[in-house]
Amino acid sequence: MERFSYEWVKFNKIVPDYEIQFLKWIHIFKPEDFKDKRILDAGCGMGRNSYWPLLYGAKEVVAFDHDHNIVNVARKNLSNFKNVKIYYQSIYRIIYKDYFDIAFSIGVIHHLQYPQKAITNLINSVKKNGTVLIWVYDKEGSKRIVEIVNFLRYFTSRLPLQIVDVLSYLITVFLWVYLKIIMQTHPYFQQISNFNFWHLRSIVFDQLIPKIANYWSREEVLALFKDKRLKNIKIFKVNNNSWTVTAQKK
Numbered sequence: 001m002e003r004f005s006y007e008w009v010k011f012n013k014i015v016p017d018y019e020i021q022f023l024k025w026i027h028i029f030k031p032e033d034f035k036d037k038r039i040l041d042a043g044c045g046m047g048r049n050s051y052w053p054l055l056y057g058a059k060e061v062v063a064f065d066h067d068h069n070i071v072n073v074a075r076k077n078l079s080n081f082k083n084v085k086i087y088y089q090s091i092y093r094i095i096y097k098d099y100f101d102i103a104f105s106i107g108v109i110h111h112l113q114y115p116q117k118a119i120t121n122l123i124n125s126v127k128k129n130g131t132v133l134i135w136v137y138d139k140e141g142s143k144r145i146v147e148i149v150n151f152l153r154y155f156t157s158r159l160p161l162q163i164v165d166v167l168s169y170l171i172t173v174f175l176w177v178y179l180k181i182i183m184q185t186h187p188y189f190q191q192i193s194n195f196n197f198w199h200l201r202s203i204v205f206d207q208l209i210p211k212i213a214n215y216w217s218r219e220e221v222l223a224l225f226k227d228k229r230l231k232n233i234k235i236f237k238v239n240n241n242s243w244t245v246t247a248q249k250k
Contacts, residue, residue, distance in 0.1 A: 003209040005067045006161045008046040011202035012073045017195050018048045024191075025049075025106050025135040027236045027244045031056040037101040038062075040125055042091050042118070043108030047074035053102075054081045062096065064089035094121040101126070104133040109224075110214040119224050126249050132230075133246045139215030141240040142186065146215050149207050156208040168205040176200060188239035221245055 023031075035057035041050040044063035054061050063078070064087040065071055071088045078084050089095070091108065103122045109115045122132045139146055152171075156164050179193040179200075192200060207213075218235060221243050225233050230247040238244050 002067075003157075003161060003211070004045070005069045006165075007202070007205055007209060008070045008073050010165070011198075011205070012046050012077070014046075014048050014051050014077055015196075015199060017199055019052055020191070022049055022052050022106075024238050025242075025244055026104065026133060027238065028234070028246055029102075029133075034058045034102070038099060040094075040096065040100045040103035040122070042094065042103060042105040042122060042125075044074050044086070045070060045107075047077040047086070049104070049106050050074070050078055050084060050086075054078065054084055059083065061085070062087070062100070064091075066090045091118045091121060094125050096125045098127045099125060100130055102131045102133065104135075106133075106135045109134050110136040110216065111210050111212050113212060115214070116224055120227065123227055123229055123247075123249055128249055130249050131246055132249070133244065134224075135238065135242060135244050136221060137213065137215045138217075138221075138237065138240075138242045140217055141237065141242075142188070145241070150213075150215075153208055153210070153213060157211045161209065164208050165205065168201055168208055171208075172197065172201040172204045175204065186240060188241045191239060216243070218243065 034053040036059045039053045039058045039061045041061060041063040044050050044065050047063060050061050050063040061084045063074060063084065065074065068088055071086055075086050078086065103125045105122060109118055112118055126132055156167060176197055179189060184190045184193050192203065222235060225245060225247050229250050231250050233247040236244045
């Protein structure tokens with residue numbers, strides 16, 4: 001968690017572009033679907049994905065992460081909301097049972113050693129007919145890009161974070177120029193071509209630091225949801241480079 005702690009302390013502000021990303025990741029939900037609902041944000045980072053349900057009128061949001069520095073940043077970012085609880089907690093030890101209307105984990109499951117255990121805990125946390133949602137990396141939509149990122153990550157995940165920080169800046173300069181001078185056809189690159197340099201750099205840094213980063217096929221992601229307590233399992237491609245999966249608890 002030290003590596004993600006460094007990230008969210010450094011890139012610690014919530015920007016409007018995050019709403020665009022959030023709405024793509026949650027896919028089946030519209031802002032009004034969060035109104036008066038109890039929401040769990042499992043692996044909340046600095047609070048960027050809790051912010052929007054709160055803004056949309058959620059009754060209660062519970063958010064947690066497994067690093068004290070990250071939790072402190074999230075508390076600061078969400079301090080204007082009175083109906084949010086932010087904890088230091090592991091996704092492997094969720095204390096809530098049969099409580100939430102929606103439990104989501106965005107950009108977390110693919111970094112875990114035991115993803116199935118985490119999803120089981122998300123299922124436990126929602127009430128009957130509640131929805132579990134995850135967003136994870138896809139290995140099918142951008143194979144060449146995945147190969148390049150994995151090659152770089154093999155080295156950068158082992159380097160001191162201060163060095164990775166500098167490298168992320170240099171790579172972002174190259175990416176920034178590429179996005180501005182080349183007409184983009186891939187939906188993901190079309191989206192990020194409108195992001196500012198700070199946001200792009202945060203994305204690059206995020207890709208370089210983790211020691212575990214799984215890219216899954218459609219079948220591999222759906223295999224994580226083989227639980228007899230689930231119904232209406234749906235999977236959606238996002239930006240041709242990631243998956244959103246949703247399921248309801250019977």
